[in-house]
Amino acid sequence: MxxxxxxxxxxxxxxxxxxxxxxxxxxxxxxxxxxxxxxxxxxxxxxxxxxxxxxxxxxxxxxxxxxxxxxxxxxxxxxxxxxxxxxxxxxxxxxxxxxxxxxxxxxxxxxxxxxxxxxxxxxxxxxxxKESLLYLDGDFIWSKEEETLSKGNVIFKLTQKELLLLKLFCSKPNLTFSNIDILNYVWEDDIQSDFNTNKLRIVFSKLKTKLSFNLFSSQYNVGYKINQKRNI
CATH class of the missing domain: 3.40.50.2300 (Response regulator)
Structure with a gap:
């Protein structure tokens, strides 16, 4: 092989x-x-x-x-x-x-x-x-090939950080990612970046506002997980 x-x-x-x-x-x-x-x-x-x-x-x-x-x-x-x-x-x-x-x-x-x-x-x-299209809670769909988030006929315009955030979570949708996991991936190319979780919360908040929906759930002292659609 x-x-x-x-x-x-x-x-x-x-x-x-x-x-x-x-x-x-x-x-x-x-x-x-x-x-x-x-x-x-x-x-x-x-x-x-x-x-x-x-x-x-x-x-x-x-x-x-x-x-x-x-x-x-x-x-x-x-x-x-x-x-x-x-x-x-x-x-x-x-x-x-x-x-x-x-x-x-x-x-x-x-x-x-x-x-x-x-x-x-x-x-x-x-x-x-199976996961080339990932069906998320709230009727959102993530396309791995096109790296787009859509709902119905609407394709959402994402910032670079929002795109990286979704790429990370949708790469392994059953995994819970810690704050450090997310910061290391989303801010990997930021030489001056520190591990300030406030900027992480800002990205989550802005994406929630843009979508009028929260795609993520949090687990205290563990991290975040993206919510997949049930009973596709």
Whole structure:
């Protein structure tokens, strides 16, 4: 399979194993992020928001199950694969509650990993095809290809910051983005930019006024999420 636009985070503390499988994963993914422990995995997740995550269940600092739990608290979309050096019934039962794509017992054969990776990529491609038009609350529609927001026959004229805001949220509509996530993306090219959340609230407020509708919901101490239309 040819390399695609998707990204993967691979967390494994055994350097030899990590290097072997990271090389394999680069055949399938545009970006492969490597972590040597659970804390690094969380930091790389926050920074890069990968489409797929592979976590070894036993890692130093923070174990793989705890990393998965932290991610799942606000992200139900990213595909998670858990690896374990042994079949542990208790840990397996805990892992099944985390909406895993797969739980694999080590040592892993290349064909097993290839099979699940191909499945993940097919899921991502199907998601993108389905979401080329994203139907939002209030009968608004976001077009990924044209990068436009419309309602009925009206296409709204967006400022650069409003456009970046919608691109971020609509890229992963099931994800809750923190203030830092949003500021890093929307103001990425502003060299003098600081992490003042007031300007963030101003963009949300002006967009709400322009649309006469609030597309976003907030979760205290977590962040913001775009509201999708129910029962399309």
């Amino acid at each position: 040819n390399q695609n636009k998707f990204s993967i985070l691979y967390a494994e503390d055994d350097e030899r194993i990590r290097e072997k499988y990271a090389k394999f994963l680069r055949l399938y993914f545009k970006d492969v992020y490597e972590a040597t422990n659970g804390q690094e995995a969380l930091e790389l997740y926050e920074e890069n928001k990968p489409d797929v995550i592979i976590l070894d269940i036993n890692m130093p600092v923070v174990n793989g199950l705890e990393v998965a739990k932290i991610i799942r608290r606000r992200d139900k979309e990213t595909q998670l694969i858990i690896l374990s050096a042994y079949s542990d019934r208790e840990k397996l039962l805990a892992a099944t509650e985390l909406l895993l794509t797969k739980y694999l017992v080590k040592p892993i054969q290349s064909f097993e990993l290839e099979e699940i990776i191909v499945k993940c990529i097919h899921n991502l491609q199907a998601r993108d095809d």
